[in-house]
Amino acid sequence: MSTRKPGTGTGPADAPAPKPLLSLLPTVGGPAPERADAARNRRKILDAAARIVAEQGPGCVTMNQVAHASGIGVGTVYRRFGDVSQLLWALLDDRERQFQEAYMSGPPPLGPGAPAAERLDAFLDALVDRVVEQREILLAAQTAAPTARYTSGAYLAMHAHLTLLAGQARPGANAPLLAHLLLAPFSPSLMHHLSQEQRLSADELKAGIRQLLSLQVPTER
Incomplete structure (x- = not known):
C-alpha cells in the first residue's frame, strides 16, 4: 500500500485551481497495469476468495478452493498471488x-x-x-x-x-x-x-x- 501526503498550502487568487480531494489524500495503491484478460482473471479470483471468506472464514481459504470457485486454473491463481496469505492481503x-x-x-x-x-x-x-x-x-x-x-x-x-x-x-x-x-x-x-x-x-x-x-x-x- 502506498501513501501520499495531503496538500496543505493555499495560493494567491490567480493560482491554479486546487486538485480534487481524491488526489490530495493518501490512497491505497492500485494494481499494476495489466492486460484486459489478466484483469478479468484477477477480478474473478478476488471475488471468489471474498465469497469463501464471507461463507466460511479466511482460515478455510485454499488456493485450490479459490481456483475451483473462480473457474481459473490453480496454476494461474498461484502465479498471480503466490500463496493464501498474499491472496488475502x-x-x-x-x-x-x-x-x-x-x-x-x-x-x-x-x-x-x-x-x-x-x-x-x-x-x-x-x-x-x-x-x-x-x-x-x-x-x-x-x-x-x-x-x-x-x-x-x-x-x-x-x-x-x-x-x-x-x-x-x-x-x-x-x-x-x-x-x-x-x-x-x-x-x-x-x-x-x-x-x-x-x-x-x-x-x-x-x-x-x-x-x-x-x-x-x-x-x-
Whole structure:
C-alpha cells in the first residue's frame, strides 16, 4: 500500500485551481497495469476468495478452493498471488480501495455534495459495515502487526478524510485528534468482540456510534 501526503498550502487568487480531494489524500495503491484478460482473471479470483471468506472464514481459504470457485486454473491463481496469505492481503487491499473510492468520489452523502455532518454520519455507518464484513482478515492483520494500522495507507486516508469533515462540522476543534478518536472504536479486535462475542448487529453498532457522538458531558462552572 502506498501513501501520499495531503496538500496543505493555499495560493494567491490567480493560482491554479486546487486538485480534487481524491488526489490530495493518501490512497491505497492500485494494481499494476495489466492486460484486459489478466484483469478479468484477477477480478474473478478476488471475488471468489471474498465469497469463501464471507461463507466460511479466511482460515478455510485454499488456493485450490479459490481456483475451483473462480473457474481459473490453480496454476494461474498461484502465479498471480503466490500463496493464501498474499491472496488475502490482496483481497483486503481491493476492498479498501473500493471503500476509499466511495467516500472520496462516490455519490452523497458518503461522497462529496452533502453537508459535513451528514457525510461524517454516512462514513461511520459505512465503516461499521466494512469492518464487520472484513473483521476476520482485519483482526488477523492487527494480530500480526498491532501498530501497523496507524501508518497504513488505508488508515491515513480515513484519518485525513475525517480530519477534513470534523474541521468543517466543528470549526475551531482539534480536528486531527477528533479524527483519531472517531476511528478508535473501529479497532478490529473491539469490533470482533462486539459483533461475535456480544452478538451485536451492524445496526446496533451504528446506533451505538451515533449515541456516543451525541454525548455531551456538562462542564463545571
